[in-house]
Amino acid sequence: MARTFKVALGQVRPVLGDVAANVEKHLAWAARAREEGASLIVFPELGLTGYQVQDLTLDVARPPAHPDIQRLVAASQDLDIVFSFVEESDEHLFYVACAYAAEGRMVALHRKVFLPTYGMFDEGRYVAPGRRFAAFPTRFGRAGMLICEDAWHLTSPYLLALDGAHLLILPASSPARSVQDEEGFGSQSFWRKLLEVYARLLGVHILFVNRVGFEDGVGFFGGSFVMAPDGERIAEAPVLQEALVTAEVDLTLLRRVRYTTPILRDEKPELVLRALERWLVRRDASAFPARDEAEEGCRP
Structure with a gap:
């Protein structure tokens, strides 16, 4: 495994509903x-x-074997490519998916687990949730993928780190909200602070890639970055404009950080498991009381 590698953040502005045009842009930026x-x-x-695919879901969804998807997979012979699309499964369920392609094959596919349905978001109306987080091997070490809202839930990066991930890959479509003077947008500031905590606590590199452009009046701020395990941003893209940003990732830093601050080493997942089991039993008992108790509550 290489001690360092160069990563590129493809902060693009997709064309809503035009898969063919977006594939061409991905291929050009990969080149x-x-x-x-x-x-x-x-x-x-x-x-x-x-x-904002919404009612376009049936038109833009692609199974992994579709020629549009396979063109990008084929382009990964000498450049690993991470890209995201609406996946259609064999059962005709639809997912927000992220693929990791390398050496001309799809190495891993992550389906977005947490679908926001608050504020401007209504993803759960159009797509199904994924069911798992799993790390996978790459030539840069074990990696794990999160998609936008996934990262707003503590369990997601935690499970990937426990599964051995050294590198967290995080594609996003995060809107620009709450303009601030020094920190840019409020949403941008939140991502920086959130991912700094994850990087430091879990001892991982994080690749955050956010889109730009406008759709249905919603603007996306960009601001993609590479974060090191010590919480430092080693490269960052501009806001509100397309950009291809490269950064040298030093994997030896992870070794040093995990030695000097061994927080992940000292985790106790068995304690978490036992606590969750107890909590689930109490929750189920509260939601589904015993028959006698339920009948008693119905008596006049």
Whole structure:
């Protein structure tokens, strides 16, 4: 495994509903990343479809074997490519998915687990939730993928780190909200602070790639970055504009951080498991009382 590698962040502006055009842009940007010496390029959430797909879901959804998807997979012979699309399963269920392609094959596929249905978001109306978080091997060590809202839940990066992930890959479609003077947008500031905590507590590199552009009046701020295990941002893209940003990732830093601050080492997952089991039993007992108690409550 290489001690360092160059990563490219493909902060693109997708065309809503035009999969063919977005595939071409991904291929062109992958070629640029290859020319700049990158070994891995990461694109944003739903970079192949646009975010506000809603009633376009049937039109833009693709199974992994579809030619549009396989063109990007084929382009990964000498450059690992992470891209996101609306996946259609064999059962005709639809997911927000993220694929990791390397050496001309799809190495891993993550389906977004947490679908926001608050504020401007209504994802659960159109797509199904994924059911698992799992790390997988790459030539840069074990990696794990999260998609936007997944990262707003503590369990997601925690489970991936316990599964051995050294690298967290995080495509997003995060809107620009709450303009601030020094920190840019409020949503941008939140992502920086949140991922700094994860990087430091879990001792992982994080690749956050957010899209730009406008859809149905919603603007996406970009601001993609690479964060080291010590919480430092080693590269960052501008806001509100497309950009291809490269950064050198030093994997030896992870070794040093996990030695000097061994928080992940000292975790006690068996304690968490026992506590969750007790909590689930209490919750189920509260939601489904014994028959006699239920009948008693119905008597006049």
